Amino acid sequence: MNPYLKRAYELQEEITENRRYIHSHAGVGFDLDDTVERIMSQLRAMGIEGERCGKAGVVVTLGKPGKTILLRGDIDALPIPEQTNLPFASKNGCMHACGHDFHAAMLLGAAKLLKENESALPGTVKLMFQPAEEKLAGARDMVENGVLENPHVDAAFAMHIGTGNSESPVGSVKFTKGPSHASGDSFRIIVQGKGCHGASSYQGVDAISVAAHILIALEEIPAREVPADQLSIVTVGVFQGGSACNIIADTATLEGTIRALSPENREFLIRRVREVAESIAKAFRATIRVEEPTGGTPPSYNNPALCEEMLPFIKEIVPEDKVFVRENQPSLGSEDFAYVSTKVPSMMINLGAGSTEEGYTYALHSPFVTPDEGCLPVGAALYAHCATRWLEENQ
Incomplete structure (x- = not known):
């Protein structure tokens, strides 16, 4: 031995x-x-x-x-x-x-x-x-x-x-x-819409709906914008918004993580998360604030x-x-x-x-x-x- x-x-x-x-x-x-x-x-x-x-x-x-x-x-x-x-x-x-x-x-x-x-x-x-x-x-x-x-x-x-x-x-x-x-990098996206009564939804900007469109789009980035042999992930693990069933929510929050195996893909995904979120928010008349951590780690x-x-x-x-x-x-x-x-x-x-x-x-x-x-x-x-x-x- x-x-x-x-x-x-x-x-x-x-x-x-x-x-x-x-x-x-x-x-x-x-x-x-x-x-x-x-x-x-x-x-x-x-x-x-x-x-x-x-x-x-x-x-x-x-x-x-x-x-x-x-x-x-x-x-x-x-x-x-x-x-x-x-x-x-x-x-x-x-x-x-x-x-x-x-x-x-x-x-x-x-x-x-x-x-x-x-x-x-x-x-x-x-x-x-x-x-x-x-x-x-x-x-x-x-x-x-x-x-x-x-x-x-x-x-x-x-x-x-x-x-x-x-x-x-x-x-x-x-x-x-x-x-x-x-x-490993995390992000937090705060969607700012406009609250109103659920019976008059046209008078508001539904932050939950906007956040839902952002969520779906973010998780499609690795599938559609990164080569299949270059493994990467964008995952949303927290979705919060709303206060009552008959009120259009004025704010919603998404929190997620970005994973990539190369520095280039890491930088690309961090940038695209912000770009996609901002573009969708603008399309639906909302505004957003993207908070990125000061930490994180390279591959x-x-x-x-x-x-x-x-x-x-x-x-x-x-x-x-x-x-x-x-x-x-x-x-x-x-x-x-x-x-x-x-x-x-x-x-x-x-x-x-x-x-x-x-x-x-x-x-x-x-x-x-x-x-x-x-x-x-x-x-x-x-x-x-x-x-x-x-x-x-x-x-």
């Missing part, structure tokens, strides 16, 4: 305890005081001094001068009331329903593995404990606060657990080369050369029959690891934490999801081993 993997299994109880503590003290966005304190205290117990980076990030630097590889684990939860009935369930209205408690615990496990072998590292490993992934804001905050510099990062590696589908058996790995995750990209380089290292930890390489099968989910992958050669893998065939029927973001903790030592070993092997091959 690989030495890192063997040691990770010896540390399984400790890694699991960290996961459960972080899970039961879930925080959202940058509001992660309990989580950050746990990470810092565990690092100190290992003889490691973590450094704060940005609003709530933590950075660890290990090894010696030379090439530098970054390992990223996100640490924030979702504003979802937990319904798992686990003995360590969160009770504060927030839940680690996306598995970031796993990522944080595995990266802590990797920190210990790497610290125990620090003298043999042929370069530098940076550990990036990142907040606010769910808000698509934490990676950008840490990049802007220097996480990729001093020393400069030459390559980056991240992972995300998966469960509740047929492709996530415990301890398996899958990834796709090239575009891996879509961009995330798995560097093909780095994927090829990392693949044999992954197979030294995970049996070959549990490693699945995908070609041109990106996710239209978004990942703010993109703020790293647009700067340095990067790779993100998916670590299996329970398939439907193994009895895990709830997917991530469900209030009932309970990923399998058996993947924790595998993830910790993958982090540490892939970093070490990459440094060995890139001295």
Whole structure:
């Protein structure tokens, strides 16, 4: 057995305890005081001094001068009331329903593995404990606060657990080369019409009707204006308007998300959402205000050369029959690891934490999801081993 993997299994109880503590003290966005304190205290117990980076990030630097590889684990939860009935369930209205408690615990496990072998590292490993992934804001905050510099990062590696589908058996790995995750941008459109009595609708401008025409038109943009082989989505998830059944509504609100796999399509879709909404509103004698977020994230990209380089290292930890390489099968989910992958050669893998065939029927973001903790030592070993092997091959 690989030495890192063997040691990770010896540390399984400790890694699991960290996961459960972080899970039961879930925080959202940058509001992660309990989580950050746990990470810092565990690092100190290992003889490691973590450094704060940005609003709530933590950075660890290990090894010696030379090439530098970054390992990223996100640490924030979702504003979802937990319904798992686990003995360590969160009770504060927030839940680690996306598995970031796993990522944080595995990266802590990797920190210990790497610290125990620090003298043999042929370069530098940076550990990036990142907040606010769910808000698509934490990676950008840490990049802007220097996480990729001093020393400069030459390559980056991240992972995300998966469960509740047929492709996530415990301890398996899958990834796709090239575009891996879509961009993510949200929008809010406020339609201003003119209210009147429903019996005299000709005297008003029906904001609900205008918003309905906008909704249909927006969701047709990807189908009619983007090539079919360039996956993209415009989705409206919120539609609000009206106050009574016999009143023509004077205002209505649409909120939605835009996903694209290239910077060019991202820019095109953001522009077309505004243009289409404004044109339809004008045609129906309404006005609109389009609010776009200051955040969002570009598409995330798995560097093909780095994927090829990392693949044999992954197979030294995970049996070959549990490693699945995908070609041109990106996710239209978004990942703010993109703020790293647009700067340095990067790779993100998916670590299996329970398939439907193994009895895990709830997917991530469900209030009932309970990923399998058996993947924790595998993830910790993958982090540490892939970093070490990459440094060995890139001295």
